[in-house]
Amino acid sequence: MFVNDCLNINEKGHLTIGGCDTVELAKEYGTPLYVLDENTIRTTCRSYVKSFKKFYNGNGMPLYASKALSCKELCRIANEEHLGLDVVSGGEIYTAQQAGFPMEKTHFHGNNKTAAEIEFALNAGVGTFVVDN
Structure with missing residues (x-):
């Protein structure tokens, strides 16, 4: 149903x-x-991690797109389930920091970033910058 x-x-x-x-x-x-149902979220995360191991020999890392819902609990779950984090704003970086998410597993994504956002991301230790136009 x-x-x-x-x-x-x-x-x-x-x-x-x-x-x-x-x-x-x-x-x-x-x-x-x-x-949100934590068990469903964790099951989905594990499915992605398992898929990367199976089809990509463990290379790469699935990312949770925090623009879908950026909150500390989802950041904590993503980290515990071995996902990285795709962030698109300074606010999402701040939320990840507050959740204790490892910044080296964070990808700052998207265009039209201000100099202040880029500087904030650099100072936060964001691991990867995805540049597009």
């Missing part, structure tokens, strides 16, 4: 994410509320 196994309907007829009742979560935390 759902596109992902972490989604379900409980006995109350409420949507659940990772077994958590979304109606109860909304009552407790209010809305809007982002709800």
Whole structure:
């Protein structure tokens, strides 16, 4: 019925994410509320890492695109699951730093960067700069 196994309907007829009742979560935390299933995220990360090992002989590193959702918890999970981090702004670099993400596994990507953002990235120790136009 759902596109992902972490989604379900409980006995109350409420949507659940990772077994958590979304109606109860909304009552407790209010809305809007982002709800992510850590097990699903980790399973997906492991799938990418496994694919790199299998098809690329372990060469390369999958990157989490933090522009999708940049928060400290996702940075922590990405690091624990052996992913690098693709960042596109000074704010995403700052978030990664605050999460303790290893800057050498960070790729600063995209065009139209200000001199201040580039300097911030250099001072932060970002490992790779992806230059395009």
